[in-house]
Amino acid sequence: MAQPIRKQAAMLIALVATTALGACATVPPPSPVSVTRFHQQDTLGQIGQIGQGIVFVESAPDESNADLELAPYKAAVAAELMALGYREGPRSEANAIASISLERFEAQRERQGGGPVSVGVGGRTGSFGSGVGLGIGINLGGGSNRARIGTELAVTLRPAGDQTSSPGNLWEGRAQIEVSQDTPEDQAASSAPILAKALFRDFPGGNGDTVTIELQDIETSE
Numbered sequence: 001m002a003q004p005i006r007k008q009a010a011m012l013i014a015l016v017a018t019t020a021l022g023a024c025a026t027v028p029p030p031s032p033v034s035v036t037r038f039h040q041q042d043t044l045g046q047i048g049q050i051g052q053g054i055v056f057v058e059s060a061p062d063e064s065n066a067d068l069e070l071a072p073y074k075a076a077v078a079a080e081l082m083a084l085g086y087r088e089g090p091r092s093e094a095n096a097i098a099s100i101s102l103e104r105f106e107a108q109r110e111r112q113g114g115g116p117v118s119v120g121v122g123g124r125t126g127s128f129g130s131g132v133g134l135g136i137g138i139n140l141g142g143g144s145n146r147a148r149i150g151t152e153l154a155v156t157l158r159p160a161g162d163q164t165s166s167p168g169n170l171w172e173g174r175a176q177i178e179v180s181q182d183t184p185e186d187q188a189a190s191s192a193p194i195l196a197k198a199l200f201r202d203f204p205g206g207n208g209d210t211v212t213i214e215l216q217d218i219e220t221s222e
Contacts, residue, residue: 027146027180027183028148028180030177030178030179030180030185030215031177031178031179032177032212032213032214032215033175033176033177033194033195033198033212033213033215033218034175034176034177034210034211034212034213035173035174035175035176035198035199035201035205035210035211035212035213036173036174036208036209036210036211037171037172037173037174037199037204037205037206037207037208037209038171038172038173038207038208039170039171039172039204039207050084050086050096050157050170050171050203050204051081051084051085051086052085052086052095053086053087053094053095053096054086054087054088054089054093054094054095054096055078055081055086055087055088055089055094055095055096055097055098055157056088056089056090056091056094056096056097056098056160057074057077057078057081057088057098057100058074058091058097058098058099058100059074059099059100059101060099060100060101060154060156061099062101063100063101063102065102069102069188070100070102072188072189072192073100073102073153073188073192073195073196074100075192076192076193076195076196076197077098077100077153077155077196077199078098079193079196080196080197080199080200081098081200083200084200084203091160094160095159095160096157096158096159096160096170097157097158097159097160098155098156098157099155099156099158100153100154100155101153101154101155101156102151102152102153102154103150103151103152103154104149104150104151104152105149105150105152106147106148106149106150107147107148107149107150107178146180146181146182146183147180147181148178148179148180148181149178149179149180149181149186150176150177150178151176151177151178151179151191151195152174152175152176153174153175153176153192153195153196153199154172154173154174155172155173155174155199156169156171156172157169157170157171157172158170171204173199173200173205174199175195175196175198175199176195177191177194177195177198179191194215194218197218198213198218201213201218
């Protein structure tokens, strides 16, 4: 009887090990996209003119990321602005400027007990949203030890002739997503169009409102 028992025990150990490996390999999916937009009541008439003429897309003055890193996000934002009716062109011919900022950070891991984790970024605001942070409250789950990486895309639209940060902005928006590190969604080629499309969805959006958009509701270009 000893041999069958040992054989059954070995099979049970192998089954448990396989199950454990499968649990460890589970990678939580990307979070929904959290979007906040700002615009002032006295600029609503000008917002109605957004999408007319030429727009120049640039890095924000305080942006520390390399142009190469920002390039996919600039291209994605430019595509959404052109969908609004703009034509992209040089600064010398533009009547509107879109300034791009990018923030990447390691999000907090799930707390003991399975409670949701609140992920927030503050301080990156323009003239309307001063002091207001953008946050996501989600349950990471999945049993994975892989780090979660947050990416926040911020865009400011202003008239080309106004070089001040306040009060010349017509519109500001920030979109944030959280993904598992080293997954396809962690690459700029994937995250840039997702964030840009979410940011300009239902443009101009409610002033100061934060909305959460599911990924399946965002039509990304191939």
